Amino acid sequence: MLNAALSVLLAAEEEEGGGIDLLLPAPAELIAGIIAFAVVFFFMWKWAWPAINRSLENRQKAISGQLGEAEAAKVEAQSLLDDYRSQMADAKSEANRIVEEARAQAETLRSDLVSRAESEADQIVAKAREDAANEKARALQEARQEVADLSIDLAEKVVGENLDREAQRGLIDRYLTDLERMA
Numbered sequence: 001m002l003n004a005a006l007s008v009l010l011a012a013e014e015e016e017g018g019g020i021d022l023l024l025p026a027p028a029e030l031i032a033g034i035i036a037f038a039v040v041f042f043f044m045w046k047w048a049w050p051a052i053n054r055s056l057e058n059r060q061k062a063i064s065g066q067l068g069e070a071e072a073a074k075v076e077a078q079s080l081l082d083d084y085r086s087q088m089a090d091a092k093s094e095a096n097r098i099v100e101e102a103r104a105q106a107e108t109l110r111s112d113l114v115s116r117a118e119s120e121a122d123q124i125v126a127k128a129r130e131d132a133a134n135e136k137a138r139a140l141q142e143a144r145q146e147v148a149d150l151s152i153d154l155a156e157k158v159v160g161e162n163l164d165r166e167a168q169r170g171l172i173d174r175y176l177t178d179l180e181r182m183a
Helices: 002-016 027-159 165-182
Strands: none
Touching: 027 165
16 A cells, blocks of 8 residues: 555656655655654563653652652641641630639738728737727726825825725725716
8 A cells, every 4th residue: 555655646747747756755765764763662562661651650669658648748738737727726725714813812911901801900909909998997996096096195294194095995996986976
């Protein structure tokens, strides 16, 4: 069939007298080129293409593996980021809780200190009043004693003899008590 096509082309060339022989190689060269191409194609098909296909498949597997690893790393990174965000949110809420507890404790402590201070102040005032009352009673007792002694000494000087000190002291105490009631 190839020969028939060539002979048709040669016949057409002779009729036209064109330069077709410049485009077509000689039939012997054409046949040698086809045979060489077939031999090279056979060797390529038998040994080179499988090796090239294996290399391409290996490369494809390696790229797929790297893409899988990259995807796994991305998922892990996202998981770590989510964990970090969750931990940060937990830490913030824990910090807020601690601050609120500290505020509540401080308020409780302040209230406790204020109530203790007020209680101590009330105790101090009560003790001061009690001490003042005791001191007043002691001073009054000393004043009564002094007035009684002076009155007895004066009465002895006026009367000129010794009087019963206890009896006289009782009289003076009753008199002073009556005076206190009147005032």
